Amino acid sequence: MKHMRFIRPTTHYDERISQIDEKICELIKQRKVNSDNNSGCPPFELITKWAEKYDLYEDLLKSLFGSLCHDKVYKPVVEPEGFRKNLPVLKFTEEENRLYSVISIGQFSNSSIINFNIDWNNPSDLSEHKYRNFELYIDEQYDCRMINGTGGETHFHYSFIVSPPLPDNTSGIELVFKEYDMPFNDKQTGHDIVIRL
Numbered sequence: 001m002k003h004m005r006f007i008r009p010t011t012h013y014d015e016r017i018s019q020i021d022e023k024i025c026e027l028i029k030q031r032k033v034n035s036d037n038n039s040g041c042p043p044f045e046l047i048t049k050w051a052e053k054y055d056l057y058e059d060l061l062k063s064l065f066g067s068l069c070h071d072k073v074y075k076p077v078v079e080p081e082g083f084r085k086n087l088p089v090l091k092f093t094e095e096e097n098r099l100y101s102v103i104s105i106g107q108f109s110n111s112s113i114i115n116f117n118i119d120w121n122n123p124s125d126l127s128e129h130k131y132r133n134f135e136l137y138i139d140e141q142y143d144c145r146m147i148n149g150t151g152g153e154t155h156f157h158y159s160f161i162v163s164p165p166l167p168d169n170t171s172g173i174e175l176v177f178k179e180y181d182m183p184f185n186d187k188q189t190g191h192d193i194v195i196r197l
Contacts (some may be wrong), residue, residue, distance in 0.1 A: 028068065041069045077145050078163040082109030087168065091195050097121070100193045102175060111163040113147075116177055118156040134193075136160045137176045170197040 031039055042050075042065055044058075051058040067074075084107045092101035099119045106113035114136065136144035142162050149158040166173065177193040 031068070032071075039069060041065050075143075075145075077147065078111045078143070078161060080106070080108040080111045080113060080161065084108060085168075087170065089170070089197060091197060093193060093195055095193070100177070100195065102195050102197075105166060105170065107165060107168065110165065111161050112166040114144075114160045114162060114175065116158045116160065116175075118151070120154055122154070133180045134158055134177045135180065136162070137178060138162065138166075138173060142166075173197045 044062075047058055047061045047065065050056070051061055087105040087107055089102045089104050092099055094100070097120055099117075101117045101119070102114060103117065104115065106115075116134065116136070133146075133149075135146065138144060142164070144160050144162050147159050147161050149156065151157060173196075175195045175197065177195070179191040179193070
């Protein structure tokens with residue numbers, strides 16, 4: 001998802017702490033390297049201990065480590081440029097009375113946009129689906145990011161931006177939509193939707 005543009009909250013900055021701030025950046029980088037970029041989030045017991053030891057607010061530390069845990073959401077999203085064409089796909093799979101489909105792929109000079117749809121006939125099923133989130137995986141060469149999602153009683157729609165762009169001949173490519181309980185949660189439901197192009 002796109003983030004709102006960060007606006008600097010103040011024009012004041014105490015230059016005496018610039019070396020400390022740079023050291024914080026160095027430590028964040030070291031944390032990523034030492035954890036193979038899979039740090040997780042410290043248990044709350046540790047956060048409470050550190051908050052008391054360093055006279056910091058627990059919620060500040062929770063917010064900080066939560067942001068570090070999900071740093072990939074801050075990676076800049078490629079803005080589609082140079083629309084070329086729409087590729088008709090018309091592929092679907094049905095599971096548990098739900099139809100999952102990709103109708104077309106928008107081709108741009110620097111990216112592709114994949115629209116993923118979920119349709120079902122029972123409005124009472126909405127409560128089961130409303131907190132679900134999907135991530136798209138193709139293979140290591142593609143960065144896939146959800147840019148929006150919307151839905152209602154019997155339909156959900158998600159758009160993903162893929163960079164670099166997919167080839168115009170998408171035959172043989174597998175789109176794997178991995179389902180999660182909630183956005184920014186690393187707990188997969190184990191339910192992957194695979195659509196083969």
